[in-house]
Amino acid sequence: MTILVTGATGNVGRNVVELLLAAGAPVRATSRNPKTAELPAGVDVRAGDLDDPGSFGDALAGVEKLFLFPNPSGVAGFLHLARASGVKHVVLLSSAAVSEPGETAGPIGLMHLSVERAVEDSGLARTVLRPGAFASNVLQWAPAIREGGEVRVPYAESTVSPIHERDIAAVAVQALLSDGHEGATYELTGPESMTQRRQVELIAAAIGRPVTVVDLVGDAARAQLEDQYGAFGVPGLVDSVLGTYAASVGTTAPVTDTVGRVTGRPPTAFADWALEHRTAFTAA
Numbered sequence: 001m002t003i004l005v006t007g008a009t010g011n012v013g014r015n016v017v018e019l020l021l022a023a024g025a026p027v028r029a030t031s032r033n034p035k036t037a038e039l040p041a042g043v044d045v046r047a048g049d050l051d052d053p054g055s056f057g058d059a060l061a062g063v064e065k066l067f068l069f070p071n072p073s074g075v076a077g078f079l080h081l082a083r084a085s086g087v088k089h090v091v092l093l094s095s096a097a098v099s100e101p102g103e104t105a106g107p108i109g110l111m112h113l114s115v116e117r118a119v120e121d122s123g124l125a126r127t128v129l130r131p132g133a134f135a136s137n138v139l140q141w142a143p144a145i146r147e148g149g150e151v152r153v154p155y156a157e158s159t160v161s162p163i164h165e166r167d168i169a170a171v172a173v174q175a176l177l178s179d180g181h182e183g184a185t186y187e188l189t190g191p192e193s194m195t196q197r198r199q200v201e202l203i204a205a206a207i208g209r210p211v212t213v214v215d216l217v218g219d220a221a222r223a224q225l226e227d228q229y230g231a232f233g234v235p236g237l238v239d240s241v242l243g244t245y246a247a248s249v250g251t252t253a254p255v256t257d258t259v260g261r262v263t264g265r266p267p268t269a270f271a272d273w274a275l276e277h278r279t280a281f282t283a284a
């Protein structure tokens with residue numbers, strides 16, 4: 001029974017590959033650039049671009065289970081091919097943005113919802129993972145912290161419950177390797193709600209150097225987010241991210257117990273993620 005991991009070079013996919021290998025499962029991985037994928041030895045790496053399902057060639061041959069990266073274009077055609085070649089179960093990386101309160105999902109939520117619907121329409125057994133903010137999102141601050149010890153943070157007092165990407169992968173691997181996860185939708189978070197300012201403090205503690213936070217609100221926050229997301233050209237994206245940040249100031253971000261329940265071990269603290277990744281904030 002081969003398991004195919006798409007998005008295998010991503011923060012989550014790489015961990016899915018490593019955990020499947022550690023469990024002794026037969027793993028195949030796809031990337032648009034298999035030659036530069038740098039996946040561990042023992043992984044059968046093939047070419048595959050989800051925008052172009054035909055590019056998978058025979059990468060789906062013999063595959064029964066699939067970890068699916070949420071790429072909206074081409075997903076229906078890809079799932080059609082997957083089903084025709086014998087795939088039985090899809091574990092989808094989706095997003096908590098799908099289930100934002102008051103149906104204010106915004107463009108990120110709507111994009112993930114369209115992929116969830118394609119998986120549902122495919123008729124394949126499915127497990128949907130809806131993580132909130134990844135711990136790795138803070139890597140966007142790494143150059144500024146390395147270069148000047150100062151970060152400009154839109155709504156530094158906004159809150160998240162950052163989740164270690166390996167914990168998302170661990171849930172995915174349970175769903176791929178053990179019974180009882182078909183039909184489940186898992187809302188995944190880290191163990192603790194914290195402000196973005198607190199995340200910076202924990203990075204500073206991990207690297208043993210002070211880091212100054214410049215708190216951006218209103219127009220200054222908008223300008224920063226335009227720089228960050230404007231190039232994606234997604235209508236409403238900046239407004240949606242800005243609204244989510246501003247609305248969470250002074251609130252506690254949701255925390256679920258799903259990682260612990262599914263994997264049997266507690267989710268990783270953000271402080272430990274920061275220690276594990278400290279060289280990203282120090283090495284040139």
Ligand SMILES: NC(=O)c1ccc[n+]([C@@H]2O[C@H](COP(=O)([O-])OP(=O)(O)OC[C@H]3O[C@@H](n4cnc5c(N)ncnc54)[C@H](OP(=O)(O)O)[C@@H]3O)[C@@H](O)[C@H]2O)c1
Binds near residue numbers: 010012032050071134
């Ligand atoms: N960041 C968050 O807080 C957050 C929260 C909830 C959900 N998410 C979801 O998680 C995703 C990010 O996951 P990640 O951090 O693991 O990935 P990542 O590190 O951002 O890497 C992107 C991955 O997507 C793959 N990819 C991109 N376009 C592709 C295509 N056309 N066909 C096949 N593969 C393609 C890349 O593969 P190759 O380049 O090797 O082809 C790479 O493995 C987001 O896009 C979002 O959907 C993120």
